[in-house]
Amino acid sequence: MPYISAVQNISSNPDDATATAAPQYPIESVDNALKLLLLLGEQQEIRLTDASNYLAVASSTAHRVLAMLQYRGFVRQDAQTKAYGPGPALTGVAFSVIGRMNINQLGRPFLQELNDVLDETIHLGMLEGANVRFMDGIESRKAVRVASRLGKSLPAHVTSIGKAMLAELDSAELRRLYPNDVLPRVTDKSITDFSRLEKQLALTRSSGYATNREESEEGVASVSVAVPTSVPGLRLALSVSAPVNRLPAKAAKEAASILIPVAKRFGEALG
Known part of the structure; x- marks a missing residue:
C-alpha cells in the first residue's frame, strides 16, 4: 500500500544476589x-x-591495566593516535555472544511483520565501524522492488539504516569514525562532507528516524529507525526501502511511525 496512506543493567531484585552483592574479597585491578x-x-x-x-586512578595505574588488556588481546593501541580500541580477543568474545543471541532468528518475525504491513523491502x-552490514532482508512482493542487500556492506553515511545508528553516537565517537572532512561518494546524491552529515544526524535525533533518497543507489529511497538494545556496543536498525516514486519524502514520517514501535519490541526481545 502507498506510504502516504498507510552501561550495565543491574537487577534491583534483592533475591538476585549475584547481580546486586559486591564480592567479599574484591580485586581492584580486576575490577x-x-x-x-x-x-x-x-x-x-x-x-x-x-x-x-x-x-x-593515576595515569601509571591506568596504563598498567591497559597494558595487560593489550597483552591478552582485549585492546589494541593505534600506533599514530595512541588511542585504545577493542582488540581481537574482545571482538571475538563479542561476536560469539552476539552469535548465540540469534539476532536474525529473533528479528525475522519483526521484519516479516513490517513486510506484511508495508509490502516493501525490509x-x-x-553498524561495523563506519560501515553497515545488512544482516537480513525480506523483499517486497511487488514486481518492481528493491532487491535485498543481505550480506552486503556499505558506507554507513550513505544509507538510512547506517545514519539511524550513527545518530546514536556522540560527537567524539563520530569524529573517530570520520577523521577526514571528505566522505566517500557512492552516487551523485551521497553526502560527501562531514559537516553535512552532522546536520543530517542532528535531524535524525530530533525526528527519531533517518532517510536516504538515492544516496546509496539511484532510484531507491528508504527510511530507518534504530533498534534500542541494552547490549553495550551493539547497534542495530530496521529500514524500509522502495522505489523513490513509492516512498516520497512527505511519507517518511508515516513510514517511521510504523517502524518505531516494531523496533522497540524487537529491542525488548533482545533483552
Missing part, C-alpha cells in the same frame, strides 16, 4: 580492567587520560 572493557563497549576508542579519569542492519 578496573572490567570497567575499561565496559567503557569500550560504549565508545569506539579511549585514551589513557580517559581511562585514568574514568577509573579515578532490512536489518548492524
Whole structure:
C-alpha cells in the first residue's frame, strides 16, 4: 500500500544476589580492567587520560591495566593516535555472544511483520565501524522492488539504516569514525562532507528516524529507525526501502511511525 496512506543493567531484585552483592574479597585491578572493557563497549576508542579519569586512578595505574588488556588481546593501541580500541580477543568474545543471541532468528518475525504491513523491502542492519552490514532482508512482493542487500556492506553515511545508528553516537565517537572532512561518494546524491552529515544526524535525533533518497543507489529511497538494545556496543536498525516514486519524502514520517514501535519490541526481545 502507498506510504502516504498507510552501561550495565543491574537487577534491583534483592533475591538476585549475584547481580546486586559486591564480592567479599574484591580485586581492584580486576575490577578496573572490567570497567575499561565496559567503557569500550560504549565508545569506539579511549585514551589513557580517559581511562585514568574514568577509573579515578593515576595515569601509571591506568596504563598498567591497559597494558595487560593489550597483552591478552582485549585492546589494541593505534600506533599514530595512541588511542585504545577493542582488540581481537574482545571482538571475538563479542561476536560469539552476539552469535548465540540469534539476532536474525529473533528479528525475522519483526521484519516479516513490517513486510506484511508495508509490502516493501525490509532490512536489518548492524553498524561495523563506519560501515553497515545488512544482516537480513525480506523483499517486497511487488514486481518492481528493491532487491535485498543481505550480506552486503556499505558506507554507513550513505544509507538510512547506517545514519539511524550513527545518530546514536556522540560527537567524539563520530569524529573517530570520520577523521577526514571528505566522505566517500557512492552516487551523485551521497553526502560527501562531514559537516553535512552532522546536520543530517542532528535531524535524525530530533525526528527519531533517518532517510536516504538515492544516496546509496539511484532510484531507491528508504527510511530507518534504530533498534534500542541494552547490549553495550551493539547497534542495530530496521529500514524500509522502495522505489523513490513509492516512498516520497512527505511519507517518511508515516513510514517511521510504523517502524518505531516494531523496533522497540524487537529491542525488548533482545533483552
